[in-house]
Amino acid sequence: MALKTVSSKLAAQLDKELMGPEIGFTLEQLMELAGLSVAQAVQRQFPLSIYHKNKILVVAGPGNNGGDGLVCARHLALFGYRPVVFYPKRSSRTPFYGQLVNQLKFFKIPVLSTDDDWKQLLHAKDTLCVVDAIFGFSFKPPVREPFGSIISELISVQDQLPIVSVDVPTGWDVDEGPVSTEHIVPSMLVSLTVPKPCSAKLDKDKTDHFVGGRFIPPDFAVKYGFEPFPYPSTDQILKL
Numbered sequence: 001m002a003l004k005t006v007s008s009k010l011a012a013q014l015d016k017e018l019m020g021p022e023i024g025f026t027l028e029q030l031m032e033l034a035g036l037s038v039a040q041a042v043q044r045q046f047p048l049s050i051y052h053k054n055k056i057l058v059v060a061g062p063g064n065n066g067g068d069g070l071v072c073a074r075h076l077a078l079f080g081y082r083p084v085v086f087y088p089k090r091s092s093r094t095p096f097y098g099q100l101v102n103q104l105k106f107f108k109i110p111v112l113s114t115d116d117d118w119k120q121l122l123h124a125k126d127t128l129c130v131v132d133a134i135f136g137f138s139f140k141p142p143v144r145e146p147f148g149s150i151i152s153e154l155i156s157v158q159d160q161l162p163i164v165s166v167d168v169p170t171g172w173d174v175d176e177g178p179v180s181t182e183h184i185v186p187s188m189l190v191s192l193t194v195p196k197p198c199s200a201k202l203d204k205d206k207t208d209h210f211v212g213g214r215f216i217p218p219d220f221a222v223k224y225g226f227e228p229f230p231y232p233s234t235d236q237i238l239k240l
């Protein structure tokens with residue numbers, strides 16, 4: 001299947017229209033579906049029946065990509081995994097992020113901050129994979145701390161511990177792809193709504209690519225210049 005992409009600018013515009021006065025989705029609705037999609041993709045790639053490990057580290061960033069990660073962690077717990085969330089910079093942009101954290105507590109999912117030793121989870125012996133929900137389509141390089149150090153830690157283990165990137169591999173320029181020789185190479189990317197141009201730079205031998213976030217009607221996709229994705233049955237994801 002030919003890769004269909006939209007630029008970071010168009011992706012932001014698409015999001016704005018979905019949440020604008022005419023269509024009226026709320027951020028919370030879209031984020032729930034985005035997080036559910038990522039959890040479903042993880043389950044497809046790492047079924048518990050084959051992988052006899054259930055611990056998953058979810059690293060959540062300060063924006064909506066991080067919010068998708070918080071939602072994903074909750075669904076992973078419902079699917080039988082044992083997620084642990086590392087959320088180093090908590091957003092106060094809307095009270096909703098606090099509510100998502102409360103929901104994680106309700107599910108007894110640990111939420112670590114920079115004071116905690118999150119690095120001890122970076123071992124393939126115990127951990128199945130890392131969900132990279134640090135930055136999505138609004139990331140502008142160069143990266144600022146503490147995220148530079150966090151990304152370096154993830155890069156140092158990615159040959160042993162699979163990384164599942166949400167929407168955009170963190171640290172990549174959304175339109176151009178990797179900006180430095182040392183960069184995250186995810187073993188799986190879940191693009192939301194439609195792949196961003198950087199996904200054309202993925203090495204197909206190293207990264208499986210899914211699209212998720214099944215929340216638009218076909219004519220809206222066409223309006224933004226891409227063919228609707230043929231999601232099978234009730235699936236929230238499609239492997240490209």
Ligand SMILES: NC(=O)C1=CN([C@@H]2O[C@H](COP(=O)(O)OP(=O)(O)OC[C@H]3O[C@@H](n4cnc5c(N)ncnc54)[C@H](OP(=O)(O)O)[C@@H]3O)[C@@H](O)[C@H]2O)[C@H](O)CC1
Binds near residue numbers: 027031064135192
């Ligand atoms: N329709 C959809 O597909 C949906 C997608 N969703 C997800 O939302 C993200 C986009 O979310 P957004 O909040 O716009 O942006 P990000 O999460 O990518 O990043 C913004 C935060 O990152 C900080 N930032 C940006 N650049 C840097 C940097 N170089 N160093 C450190 N920090 C950085 C930024 O901080 P500022 O201080 O610059 O404001 C923000 O805190 C999309 O990719 C999807 O994953 C939604 O769930 C809805 C539906």
Ligand SMILES: [K+]
Binds near residue numbers: 136167
């Ligand atoms: K990401």
